Structure formats: C-alpha cells, structure tokens
Amino acid sequence: MKTDKPRFVRTVVSGAVALLLAGAAYAQGQAVKIGLLATLEGPFAAGGADGMRGAELAVKQRGGTVAGRKVEIIKASSNANPDVAVNAARKLVEQDKVDILVGPLSGSEGIAVKDYSRGQPQTTFINGGSGAQATTLVNPSPNFFRFNTEGAQWMVGLGKAAISKGYKRVMVIAEDYAFPYSQVQGFMSEFCRLGGKVPIKAWVPLGGKDYASTIARIPKDVDALLVVLGGADAVNFLNQYEAAGGDKPILGGSITVSQDVLNYKGKRRESLVGTLSAGPLADAFDGADWKAFVEDYRKNYPVSAGGYPSPSLFAFVYYTNMKAALDGLEAAGGDLSNNHQKYRAALSKLELKTPTGIVRLDANRQAIGTTFVTEVVKDASGNLLNKVHSKVDGVEQLLGMKKEEFQIGSRDVPACP
Amino acid sequence: MSAAHWRRAMNRGAGQAQPLRDRFVAAASASSSVLQDRSPPGGRGPGAFGGATTVGQPSFGFWQALMRALGMLRLRHLAALLLLLAFPWIGNDFLTYQIGAQALALGLITLSLTFLGGYGGMISLAQMSIAGVAGYTVAILGASGAEISLGWPWWAAVAFGLGFAVLSASFVGWLSVRTEGIYTIMITLAFGVAFYYLALQNYSLFNGFQGFQRVHAPEVFGVSFRKPLPFYFLCLACALAAYLLVKWTIRTPFGIALQGVRDNPRRMAALGFDVTAHRVAAYGLAGLLAGLGGVLLVWYNGLITPGSINTGWLINVLVMAVLGGMSHPLGAFLGALVFVLLQTFAIDLFDRERFNLVIGAVFLLIVLFSPDGLLGLWSGLRKRMTK
Numbered sequence: 001m002k003t004d005k006p007r008f009v010r011t012v013v014s015g016a017v018a019l020l021l022a023g024a025a026y027a028q029g030q031a032v033k034i035g036l037l038a039t040l041e042g043p044f045a046a047g048g049a050d051g052m053r054g055a056e057l058a059v060k061q062r063g064g065t066v067a068g069r070k071v072e073i074i075k076a077s078s079n080a081n082p083d084v085a086v087n088a089a090r091k092l093v094e095q096d097k098v099d100i101l102v103g104p105l106s107g108s109e110g111i112a113v114k115d116y117s118r119g120q121p122q123t124t125f126i127n128g129g130s131g132a133q134a135t136t137l138v139n140p141s142p143n144f145f146r147f148n149t150e151g152a153q154w155m156v157g158l159g160k161a162a163i164s165k166g167y168k169r170v171m172v173i174a175e176d177y178a179f180p181y182s183q184v185q186g187f188m189s190e191f192c193r194l195g196g197k198v199p200i201k202a203w204v205p206l207g208g209k210d211y212a213s214t215i216a217r218i219p220k221d222v223d224a225l226l227v228v229l230g231g232a233d234a235v236n237f238l239n240q241y242e243a244a245g246g247d248k249p250i251l252g253g254s255i256t257v258s259q260d261v262l263n264y265k266g267k268r269r270e271s272l273v274g275t276l277s278a279g280p281l282a283d284a285f286d287g288a289d290w291k292a293f294v295e296d297y298r299k300n301y302p303v304s305a306g307g308y309p310s311p312s313l314f315a316f317v318y319y320t321n322m323k324a325a326l327d328g329l330e331a332a333g334g335d336l337s338n339n340h341q342k343y344r345a346a347l348s349k350l351e352l353k354t355p356t357g358i359v360r361l362d363a364n365r366q367a368i369g370t371t372f373v374t375e376v377v378k379d380a381s382g383n384l385l386n387k388v389h390s391k392v393d394g395v396e397q398l399l400g401m402k403k404e405e406f407q408i409g410s411r412d413v414p415a416c417p
Numbered sequence: 418m419s420a421a422h423w424r425r426a427m428n429r430g431a432g433q434a435q436p437l438r439d440r441f442v443a444a445a446s447a448s449s450s451v452l453q454d455r456s457p458p459g460g461r462g463p464g465a466f467g468g469a470t471t472v473g474q475p476s477f478g479f480w481q482a483l484m485r486a487l488g489m490l491r492l493r494h495l496a497a498l499l500l501l502l503a504f505p506w507i508g509n510d511f512l513t514y515q516i517g518a519q520a521l522a523l524g525l526i527t528l529s530l531t532f533l534g535g536y537g538g539m540i541s542l543a544q545m546s547i548a549g550v551a552g553y554t555v556a557i558l559g560a561s562g563a564e565i566s567l568g569w570p571w572w573a574a575v576a577f578g579l580g581f582a583v584l585s586a587s588f589v590g591w592l593s594v595r596t597e598g599i600y601t602i603m604i605t606l607a608f609g610v611a612f613y614y615l616a617l618q619n620y621s622l623f624n625g626f627q628g629f630q631r632v633h634a635p636e637v638f639g640v641s642f643r644k645p646l647p648f649y650f651l652c653l654a655c656a657l658a659a660y661l662l663v664k665w666t667i668r669t670p671f672g673i674a675l676q677g678v679r680d681n682p683r684r685m686a687a688l689g690f691d692v693t694a695h696r697v698a699a700y701g702l703a704g705l706l707a708g709l710g711g712v713l714l715v716w717y718n719g720l721i722t723p724g725s726i727n728t729g730w731l732i733n734v735l736v737m738a739v740l741g742g743m744s745h746p747l748g749a750f751l752g753a754l755v756f757v758l759l760q761t762f763a764i765d766l767f768d769r770e771r772f773n774l775v776i777g778a779v780f781l782l783i784v785l786f787s788p789d790g791l792l793g794l795w796s797g798l799r800k801r802m803t804k
Binding site: 041075076077079080081082083084086087090091094095108111112115116138139176177178205206411 | 509510511512514515519562617618620625626627628630631718719720722724725727729760761764772773
C-alpha cells in the first residue's frame, strides 16, 4: 500500500485540476451540451447506430458550433425498452446535465421519456426517431418537441392511391402493437372516407413464423391486401402466401417494402411490381435538398466505414430532429436562460428546412410534414426499386379530422367493414 | 453462509459442541415418536429440532432474535448503516435515485435468488418473473396511464401484488422442486419465458407490448414517494427488513432444515423431513422478497412492459447474484450495486458503441478470480490480512 500513496495523491490532484478546468469552461457558458440517445443494443441496434450518424451529420454541417457556442455531444444507449431509455435519459439530464436531449428511437421509449420530461423543466427534449401517436396526443409535455412525423402520418396518400388503382375492398394483415395500429389508421381513415371497405383485420404477433391460419382467412372478394409487417416477417409472409397460391396485389406499410423484400427471389417477384407503400422518405425522390443530403451522408459515412448505400429512415429522422435543435439555437441566439424560454419559443415557430421539405410544429409541438407514396418498379437490368408515385405535403397528426372526433388508432379503431 | 458456518452457528445457538451430524442421528434414534408428532405437510418441520436439539434453549422468537442481533452489532455494522443513511447527502438526487434506490430494489429481487440458491441449493431463473407478477398486479389493480387499470388504492394493489407473487412463486417451486441442477434452471426459465410471452401477447389483462405507463409510487401522509429522497428511504427500509428477515429465517428450525435439505436431501428425508414442503416454502418466502422488489422496481421505473421481464432480465438477476456472491445475503445487494454502477457508467469509460464489453469483462474477471463473487474477494483478502 505504501508504494501506492504517491500515485494516489497524484490521481486525486489531477482529478481535482480536471474538475476545476471543467468548471471554468462551464462558467464561461461556452459549450452547449446535447445528449444523444439511441438504441445501440437490442433489436434496433443497427438502426440506432445509423440514427447517431444522422444526428452527427447535422452537427458536422454546422462545423460543430452554433450561435458562437461549441456543441458538445454526449451519447447514451438503450435497448428499445422504455425503462432502459428512461434510465439513460435520466443519466444524461441529471448526471451529465445536458441542456438539450435528442432521442429516443422507438415508440414506447418515446412515451416514457416524454412522461419523464414533465419533471425536468430545465431541459428541452427533442424526439429522436420514435413515432408513437400518444407521445404528443395524450398528456403532451410542454418541453417535448417532435420534428418528425409519426406512423399514421406516414400512410397518408396511400388510401387515395389504392382507390385510384381500383381497389375497393382491402384486407389488413398487421403486427399486433402500437406502430402498426397507427399505420393502419393512417391508411384506413383516408381509404374509408373515399368509399373503400376493410372487411377483415388480422393482427398477428410480432416475430411470428407461421401465417397459414391468416392466409386461410383471406376472403375471395377482396381486391388487395394491406401488409404492415417488418423485415423478416414480411418475407416470411410473402413466401407462405406464394406457396399457398395467393395472387392478390399488395399494399405495404412504411417499413414493409424494404430492401429485403425487393431482393425477394420467389416466383411472385414479378407480382411485386406495382406494389404501393408510403413513408416519410423515398430513396428515389429527386428533390435537390434530398439529393444533397444523400450525397453528404455518403461522403461522411461511406459503405466501407459502416454506412448504408442510402441513409436509412432512422438516419433521416435523427438528422431532422438534431437539425431542428441546432436551427432553434441559432434562431434564439444561443440563449438558454430562464428555463430555455426564448429557445422553446424559437422551436415552436421554426420553419424547419428538411431534405424532404418544410416542417412546422402544431400546438402539441408535433411535426406537420411531407409523406411520399411509392410504387415498386422494375429497372432495365431487372432490379426492383421504389419509385415516387405521389407526394403529400402538410400532413397533420389528426389526419384532417377534428379534435373531438379523432381517436388514436387501435385494433378496432377505425373500422369500415 | 457455508455449510461449516451454519453448523457452527447452530452449535453456538444450542450451547452444545456436538457436531450436527451426530445430533441428527441422536434425534432420529432417541425419539422416533417426535418424528411422528411432526405435522406432515406443514413444511416447518419443528418436531425434530424442536424436540431434540433445542432442549434448554429459549425458542427462536423474532424479538429475541432481534435483541440478540442488537447485542451482536459491531462497529462495522453501525458504520455501514450510517453510510447508507447518509448516502443521499453524500451524493446528489441522481445518485440517490438511479444508483441507490435502483440497486436496493434490484438487490431485493437478487436476494430472493441468493436465499434460494445459497440456503436451499435451488437456482431459479424465474425470480424476475415473480417480481413481474407483483409489478403487473400493482399496475393492473392500481392506477396507471392505461385504461384497463382498475384504480384501486395503492395498499390494496400492493397487498394483492405480494400475495400473487407468493402464490406464483410457490407454484413455480411446486413445479420444479422434484428436479435438480440444470433441470431446475430449465423449468424456471421456461416459466419465465412463458410469462414474458403471455404479457407480450395478452391485451385484455397485460396490455400487450405497450404494458403500463405512469405507474407511480403513492403519496402517503403528505410524503410523495416519487421524490428521490423518500423513495430511497422506502427502498432502504424494505431492503433492511428483507435482509434481517433472511438472516433470521436461516437460524430458525425451518432455515436450518432447509440448509440440511440443500446439503443432503436424502438423509433429511430419511430423518423424516418433508423435503418437498421445505423447498416449496422456501420458494414462497423468496417470492415475497422478489414481489417486494418488483413493486419497488415498478415504482422506480414508473412503468412496466414485457421488456422488464424478458430473458435478458431473468439472466441479469443471476448475474447480480453471482457477481455479489451467494454465500451471504449481503452479496445480493453488493452484486446489484456493482451491476447498476456498470450499467450506468460503463458508457463513460469506454467506446460508447461497445460499452457492453466492459460489463462483460468485469463480470468475467470477478467470476474467474473469485468463484464466490465479491464476497469471496473480501473473505480472501481478510484471510490474507490475518495470516
């Protein structure tokens, strides 16, 4: 023990000096501390890592400073469980004392962090990627902002496109949790209003392997199927539907017609051509801002460094929200005094320029933005890809309904059998 | 407490230096009538011990045990208690709540496994599920953000939560006690996974994937237990009570018989003890501890979802128990504290995208160098110092 003493003293002294220096930097009011929370573990680990890339890109584009203040990013991780997300957020807010928190990534995490934000008025919370409707509709928190649109908004326009294709009766096959409920609501509220009918809704468990009983329930007289299944579930369903000899056209949710599905090699591959889906971004969108964003993403995160060929949904929404956090700071002149009063006013009024168009906030601090309807087409070399079918601007969270008549989507809401 | 320890404790208590083994034999041969008197399915088995080994010694009353424990108080106990009481003023609100209270609540759940494993020789992976039963009951019967909650007063919800935890733990025990070792682990794991999927896919009772949000600790006599300081002391009181309960239980005739069952079930059965009943009762008591921890944990998080009882958490309870050491109830809380500290701060120590490596490495190191966890490190250190 005796020999260790000098080292111990040295550690304590250097630690104290470091603390003093850190304290001095804080006192000068130089750096703005932004906490960045995404899922680096669990089922969305890949999406969370891409979300972090998107958020970092927004900081890089400003050269790491905003309104004359340096931006310091402190990252934290969760695993898509709300309790873990709140623990990570609490550490960022109460221990690391961040000014602004950007995150979390998934739906139920978002609701939990929003509930937590109500008790922390000194910090401004800006959503990361989570898209649950209830986050801003039920018991909204005055210091929680969301600059991305959510699950129901992402499906607006698909109902109209389906009607114009001549689909009058559609069966719904979707996973049994909040995100697909909201997606189905986004589709049905428009589709039913235009005279469409949904005779059957089949809710299947997340990660289900066997769709035989669902396929057996598909009635003869429906014109198409709305399939809101994620990744592997979608491919499993397509395989089994083909094996059972099914031939109905398919409408997809926002995460259904992913690259996995487009790379599908089964016999029904040809019949995927013409499949409609909807979402907040479209790889093939030819807007100048979008192209510049994709270019910038590719330059900073080439495939060799772990990036994707094109920014994922999570990179896009994290980029959007982090950009909003920084643009708001710029507009407020970096003034975070008085519990962020000026900053929050600036955020509420912000006309955010995103790669897909202008985003504004509604009274619940929820984004009003753009949705794309896409269609699967075959290119000259036989590859399947998503082409932009139509673009809907100014999509609101209440989907054009009045506040009194709007109900959050669930297994039974809405209904038009 | 190792087998040698409890034998010594036993001997000291009875005021005899006779080895336990001999006393069992003496008890068995001297009075077969005592064995017949024993109430058969009660599980407490007081006959053999009450009749033969506690001659001339006051009975094991809780208050007497408490008084004796007070007499045994050492300076280090007082120091530890003072440190625990002063902790909120040493740290800030964050440390009090996220580190202190969370470690105590998780420690309670781990204690239920330490009790089962250390004194009953049964490793159950379902302890987090038992805690989840209590947590879900509080969320379903009490108040929450979900519409299907019944909104009962908190004390009724908590009472039912603990009751269901004990019932379900006894059920798991009854299912698994006839198995040994790896098979016990498999059966309890199966129960845990089944309960996870039930909670995930049932909407009418468990609210499926979304679970229950806004399940907050109550306000009692003007004290809001949602605040860090009161909640910390609530957890501390529960943890201390549970710790003393376990310390007391292992010295009762039931506890000593349980340790006998751990060491040699066949001999205990031959002596007339109902091995199954002892084990099921141990599961029931562990269920009470886990249920208490589960209620505190659901209040701590303010929510419960299937993610709170998934396989990862089932294993984490075992990790905490092994990390701390299963030879003493203290190990459960030590293990939980180290686990919570790592979960919270490992991300600051290392590459933020790979911080789970730190957690894994620390776990590996401790298990590699001290099979009995942190407690083993401590006792090894003490042995070296006294040498």
